[in-house]
Amino acid sequence: MAFKRYRALPQGEVTTAEEFRAWLALFDADGDGRISREELQHALRSLNVWFAWWKARGGVRAADANRDGRVDGDDEVARLFAFAQRQLHVKITQLGFN
Ligand SMILES: [Ca+2]
Numbered sequence: 001m002a003f004k005r006y007r008a009l010p011q012g013e014v015t016t017a018e019e020f021r022a023w024l025a026l027f028d029a030d031g032d033g034r035i036s037r038e039e040l041q042h043a044l045r046s047l048n049v050w051f052a053w054w055k056a057r058g059g060v061r062a063a064d065a066n067r068d069g070r071v072d073g074d075d076e077v078a079r080l081f082a083f084a085q086r087q088l089h090v091k092i093t094q095l096g097f098n
């Protein structure tokens with residue numbers, strides 16, 4: 001598997017939807033510009049989030065407004081960002097650290 005681990009941002013902080021989007025893009029393994037449940041699961045695992053599979057499923061459900069199974073576009077990314085802040089019990093400033 002070609003998936004690599006990244007340190008997402010120089011300061012390791014994600015405070016805006018744009019930074020969140022840039023961080024998410026690091027996990028877009030197939031490069032299609034959309035985040036699948038599997039890709040989100042990798043992203044959450046990199047943060048040592050517990051129950052990454054379950055939370056990735058919840059995150060895609062919460063964010064996927066048009067129900068195509070992927071998180072894409074400004075609106076859906078913003079919804080996922082809101083979900084991450086609300087539900088993941090991960091301080092958003094920890095995003096980007098491995
Ligand atoms: Ca979608």
